[in-house]
Amino acid sequence: MRLIHVAAEVAPIAKVGGLGDVVYGLSRKTLHRGHPTDVFIPKYDILEYDDIDNLTCLQKDFVSTYDNSQWTNSIWRGKVAGLDIYFLEPHHPSHFFNRGCIYGCNDDIERFLYFSAAALQFIYNRGTYDVVHIHDWQTAIMAPLAVEKRLQKNARVPPFVFTIHNMDYQGRCAPSALSKVGLNIQDYYVPAKMQDSLYPEALNLLRGGIIFSDYITTVSPTYCTEVRGTLGEGLEKLLVSNQAKFCGILNGIDYDYWNPETDKFLHSHYSVREAPKVGTNADTIDRKGSIKKSLRDRLELEQGHRPIVSTITRLVPQKGVDIIKHAIKSVVQKGGQFVLLGSSPIPELDAEFHRLKNEYRDHGHVSLNLQHQEQLAHMIFAGSDIFIVPSNFEPCGLTQMIALRYGTIPLVRATGGLKDSIYDVDNEAANDEKGIGYIFNDPTVEAFDRTLERAITCWYRQPDKWRKMIIKGMNHDFSWDKSAEKYLEVYNKL
Numbered sequence: 001m002r003l004i005h006v007a008a009e010v011a012p013i014a015k016v017g018g019l020g021d022v023v024y025g026l027s028r029k030t031l032h033r034g035h036p037t038d039v040f041i042p043k044y045d046i047l048e049y050d051d052i053d054n055l056t057c058l059q060k061d062f063v064s065t066y067d068n069s070q071w072t073n074s075i076w077r078g079k080v081a082g083l084d085i086y087f088l089e090p091h092h093p094s095h096f097f098n099r100g101c102i103y104g105c106n107d108d109i110e111r112f113l114y115f116s117a118a119a120l121q122f123i124y125n126r127g128t129y130d131v132v133h134i135h136d137w138q139t140a141i142m143a144p145l146a147v148e149k150r151l152q153k154n155a156r157v158p159p160f161v162f163t164i165h166n167m168d169y170q171g172r173c174a175p176s177a178l179s180k181v182g183l184n185i186q187d188y189y190v191p192a193k194m195q196d197s198l199y200p201e202a203l204n205l206l207r208g209g210i211i212f213s214d215y216i217t218t219v220s221p222t223y224c225t226e227v228r229g230t231l232g233e234g235l236e237k238l239l240v241s242n243q244a245k246f247c248g249i250l251n252g253i254d255y256d257y258w259n260p261e262t263d264k265f266l267h268s269h270y271s272v273r274e275a276p277k278v279g280t281n282a283d284t285i286d287r288k289g290s291i292k293k294s295l296r297d298r299l300e301l302e303q304g305h306r307p308i309v310s311t312i313t314r315l316v317p318q319k320g321v322d323i324i325k326h327a328i329k330s331v332v333q334k335g336g337q338f339v340l341l342g343s344s345p346i347p348e349l350d351a352e353f354h355r356l357k358n359e360y361r362d363h364g365h366v367s368l369n370l371q372h373q374e375q376l377a378h379m380i381f382a383g384s385d386i387f388i389v390p391s392n393f394e395p396c397g398l399t400q401m402i403a404l405r406y407g408t409i410p411l412v413r414a415t416g417g418l419k420d421s422i423y424d425v426d427n428e429a430a431n432d433e434k435g436i437g438y439i440f441n442d443p444t445v446e447a448f449d450r451t452l453e454r455a456i457t458c459w460y461r462q463p464d465k466w467r468k469m470i471i472k473g474m475n476h477d478f479s480w481d482k483s484a485e486k487y488l489e490v491y492n493k494l
């Protein structure tokens with residue numbers, strides 16, 4: 001099978017959050033399973049160019065249609081960790097992808113409509129793909145465009161799989177967006193198709209992806225149930241009526257990229273496997289200690305016998321920002337050190353966290369880092385003891401899985417993929433295999449505090465239990481192996 005992903009992100013060269021990790025990890029896994037897999041993304045000016053090999057311009061006169069006009073584009077190709085990535089560089093006067101960002105422009109809708117229309121043209125011209133996998137609202141319009149294209153005589157367009165990574169972002173926009181990509185407003189801006197059910201004056205791009213794709217997935221089984229009910233954000237009925245072609249597949253993480261044995265961002269490496277030297281039967285987990293020490297030096301935290309409790313996240317309401325703010329004080333009161341790495345696209349939240357950063361500027365047990373920083377993220381995953389993910393809702397969540405891979409124990413709220421991936425070590429039914437973290441139900445600071453208390457007490461008083469949990473967590477398989485198999489089943493079915 002020949003596959004192509006079309007998306008706004010791919011890690012590590014164009015990443016804002018989990019979408020980038022998923023496109024990267026899943027593509028590499030299907031490629032390694034023998035299915036040539038390409039990725040198509042915009043050629044942003046802020047790509048991590050150092051991570052792209054053999055970047056070459058293949059074509060300078062690739063023509064696409066947008067807003068009733070024809071435009072030329074350059075198509076580039078480069079390799080990232082063995083993957084062929086194709087890049088679209090529009091020659092359009094709006095310079096859609098030379099804005100110093102991936103998202104956050106006033107014309108984001110236009111930018112990604114233009115990209116989607118060109119991506120479909122690229123796929124059609126190549127004619128070699130068996131399945132097209134599109135992601136989130138940015139590329140959802142490709143599904144109705146593909147259906148229209150199929151209706152044209154002799155147009156062979158492969159089947160489409162559409163993955164929804166987060167129901168919070170639906171691509172609501174003016175109905176005139178349809179005519180920009182050549183779709184008839186009267187045909188599509190109707191309640192049964194792409195008219196938004198909560199804001200009827202708006203068009204909803206996600207609806208187009210849901211209705212017109214051949215198969216839809218979301219990123220965990222629990223979220224797949226939640227979005228057909230309380231977390232549907234207005235799309236619950238549509239998803240119920242499309243449930244015959246809808247399923248939840250838990251994301252994995254890329255075990256080559258997230259690997260404490262080889263991580264290029266760490267000065268010391270460790271694993272749960274036995275050290276190779278004959279006569280030693282010990283693992284090398286204790287080397288986490290030296291990374292913890294460097295992390296403290298780097299963040300100007302006091303050294304000493306205390307657990308580091310961390311979180312790495314986009315600072316948006318979904319992520320439980322009230323609990324995160326509360327955690328700063330609570331962790332210190334309970335004898336820990338708190339580390340945050342996060343950035344916020346919301347000006348009020350950004351200002352609030354900058355105020356907090358100022359408040360804790362010289363605190364020996366708190367470090368608030370308000371930027372996006374890949375290298376620091378790796379050091380925090382490896383150098384911490386406890387990793388909190390107190391989300392209000394979480395479609396899948398990758399950081400709890402990455403933390404476990406680095407021997408850092410997750411403390412998460414029971415929602416979406418967090419519920420599907422973490423089992424509480426103190427749950428009465430937990431046998432030796434299952435308990436790899438802490439989980440709380442109610443999205444309240446009280447429920448969070450009780451769970452944090454259990455975790456920090458265990459860290460101080462039961463080091464053996466803690467160590468066993470680290471080993472179980474590091475041995476747990478959150479790789480793409482199982483999940484990629486499920487996606488391949490979907491592709492095969494189509």
Ligand code: ADP
Nearest residue numbers: 017018313314341342371372373377397398399
């Ligand atoms: P979401 O996709 O909702 O942002 P996920 O947990 O699925 O959340 O994925 C988040 C990804 O983004 C993880 O790989 C995490 O390490 C990374 N990340 C989030 N914030 C930052 C940051 N400030 N610096 C570096 N990496 C970050």
